[in-house]
Every structure is written in C-alpha cells, then in structure tokens.
Amino acid sequence: MKDLAGKTAFVTGAASGIGLGVARALAQAGAKVMLCDIEEAALKTALEGLRRTNVDVDSVKADVSLKAELQAAADATIARYGKVHILVNNAGVGGGGDYGQWTDASWNWTLGVNLMSVIWGIEIFGPLIEKHGEGGQIVSTASIAGLLAAATASYNVTKYGVVALSEGLRASLAPRGIGVSVLCPGFVRTQIMNSRRNLPLRFSGAVESLPTEGPVAEFVSAAVSAVANGVDPLYVGELVREGIENDWPYIFTDTEFEPAIEARFAAIKQGFDRIRARKPRR
Numbered sequence: 001m002k003d004l005a006g007k008t009a010f011v012t013g014a015a016s017g018i019g020l021g022v023a024r025a026l027a028q029a030g031a032k033v034m035l036c037d038i039e040e041a042a043l044k045t046a047l048e049g050l051r052r053t054n055v056d057v058d059s060v061k062a063d064v065s066l067k068a069e070l071q072a073a074a075d076a077t078i079a080r081y082g083k084v085h086i087l088v089n090n091a092g093v094g095g096g097g098d099y100g101q102w103t104d105a106s107w108n109w110t111l112g113v114n115l116m117s118v119i120w121g122i123e124i125f126g127p128l129i130e131k132h133g134e135g136g137q138i139v140s141t142a143s144i145a146g147l148l149a150a151a152t153a154s155y156n157v158t159k160y161g162v163v164a165l166s167e168g169l170r171a172s173l174a175p176r177g178i179g180v181s182v183l184c185p186g187f188v189r190t191q192i193m194n195s196r197r198n199l200p201l202r203f204s205g206a207v208e209s210l211p212t213e214g215p216v217a218e219f220v221s222a223a224v225s226a227v228a229n230g231v232d233p234l235y236v237g238e239l240v241r242e243g244i245e246n247d248w249p250y251i252f253t254d255t256e257f258e259p260a261i262e263a264r265f266a267a268i269k270q271g272f273d274r275i276r277a278r279k280p281r282r
C-alpha cells in the first residue's frame with residue numbers, strides 16, 4: 001500500500017482520539033475515508049471538521065459491538081465508495097472493573113467493542129478487500145496492555161486477543177494480498193478515560209461504577225493524568241499511515257514501556273530456565 005491516494009479506508013472509533021487522528025492522516029494522504037462511530041454528534045462534528053480541509057470523507061453510525069450494525073456499515077461503505085482497501089479496527093473502551101468488581105455486563109461490553117468487533121471487522125471486510133485484487137491492509141488497535149497485563153482484567157484480555165489475532169493472521173492473509181498490523185499505543189491524549197459516555201443502551205445500569213478508593217481508583221487517577229499528557233492523536237495517525245505504507249507488523253507510539261515489556265520477556269525466559277535441565281516424562 002505504498003500509495004494511499006485514491007484508496008478507501010474504513011475507520012472505527014473515528015469520531016474521537018486515535019481514530020480521528022488516523023482518519024485525518026489517511027485523508028491527508030489522499031485516501032477516501034469512511035468514519036464509523038457510535039457517537040452520532042461527535043461523528044458529525046468530526047466529519048464537518050475534516051470536510052473543511054477539502055478531503056473525501058463520509059460517515060456511518062454503528063455500534064461495532066453488534067455484528068449486524070458493522071455489516072450495515074460495510075454495506076454503506078461499498079455503496080458510497082465501491083471498494084475498500086484499508087480497515088482500521090480502532091474503536092475501544094476502557095472497560096469494567098477489576099477482580100471483585102467485574103460483572104458479566106462489563107465483560108460483554110469490553111469483549112464486544114474491543115475484541116469481537118475486530119474479529120467481525122476482519123470477517124466482513126477481509127473478503128471485500130480480497131475481491132478487488134488491489135491489495136490492502138488491516139490495522140487493529142490493541143494497546144501496550146496487549147503485551148503487558150497492566151490495565152484492568154477485561155481490557156488486558158481484549159487487547160492480548162487483538163495482538164494474538166493480528167500476529168496469527170499476518171501469515172495467512174499475506175498471500176491474499178492483505179497486510180496485517182497491530183497498533184500498540186502507550187498513553188495518547190484522547191477521551192478513553194471517559195469511555196462510559198458511549199455505553200450501549202443494552203448495558204445501561206448493568207456495568208459497575210469504577211471504585212473511588214483502593215488500587216483500581218489509584219490506577220485510574222494515574223491513567224487519567226498520563227492520558228491527559230499523552231501523545232498527540234494526529235501524530236499516532238501519521239505513524240499508522242507510515243505503518244500501512246510499509247506493512248509494519250507492530251506500530252508503537254513511543255518507547256516508554258519498552259523496559260517493562262523486556263522485563264516480561266525476561267520473566268517468561270526464567271520460566272524456561274527453571275525447567276531447562278529436566279527431561280520431560282512422556
């Protein structure tokens with residue numbers, strides 16, 4: 001995907017933060033972009049803002065945690081642009097509480113938005129990309145929490161899932177002309193810490209409030225300030241554009257967590273070291 005001019009991209013979670021940064025960077029590179037989001041008013045504002053820069057963009061509202069809505073958004077993209085080359089599975093939510101606080105509703109919300117939408121996105125858009133034979137790219141937004149279990153349980157699980165899915169599909173989609181990248185951002189200056197603004201109606205009242213004291217509350221308060229001082233989302237969008245142009249397997253936003261990830265690899269290696277001299281009984 002060396003030349004993005006004239007190609008079509010579908011970006012989820014495009015009304016805010018990283019998704020909007022990606023949509024803007026791709027549109028600036030000459031791609032046509034279909035912005036998809038659950039938050040209608042923010043989507044309208046994002047679309048109007050981008051159109052002022054004279055780019056070819058449109059929008060479709062969908063709750064990506066519902067497969068039928070994602071399918072309808074794909075149909076709308078084909079109806080509008082004819083083809084699609086780039087899928088950016090980016091919509092995501094901070095999710096529910098940690099051990100002792102979680103509920104089925106909070107798991108279902110987080111799994112639905114952060115993981116099932118990525119699985120369905122690939123299932124729905126993969127064949128659409130394959131069909132035109134011009135090649136394409138799938139980028140899915142995981143997190144540093146996809147490589148380090150550093151956030152709440154449901155968030156970590158969904159983000160590890162996105163990394164596993166992307167790593168596994170890279171080899172099987174390459175011969176079909178589709179590159180696969182996973183975006184693992186560190187802290188980015190977005191509205192992620194206010195994810196509950198878009199809690200789908202079917203979960204309302206069923207997702208626990210986050211605790212106001214204790215370790216999770218401390219984690220949340222530190223994360224709020226780290227996100228407020230995070231990387232510029234348009235800078236992340238420009239990295240994603242570069243990642244698409246060069247088929248990067250992993251797209252990172254900064255090196256803040258590299259030592260912690262190295263420490264995780266070292267802990268895994270220690271696990272092997274512990275049993276290295278033994279001969280497994282078979």
Ligand SMILES: NC(=O)c1ccc[n+]([C@@H]2O[C@H](COP(=O)([O-])OP(=O)(O)OC[C@H]3O[C@@H](n4cnc5c(N)ncnc54)[C@H](O)[C@@H]3O)[C@@H](O)[C@H]2O)c1
Nearest residue numbers: 013016017018038063064091092143185187188190191192
């Ligand atoms: N901001 C960070 O520090 C950070 C770090 C690592 C990973 N991420 C990931 O980046 C992605 C983008 O988040 P962000 O930080 O830009 O936050 P954000 O809240 O600014 O943007 C997320 C967008 O997703 C949309 N969305 C939420 N639920 C949806 C649904 N059911 N259907 C469709 N759209 C939905 C929201 O309306 C919003 O526009 C997420 O996957 C998040 O987990 C963010």
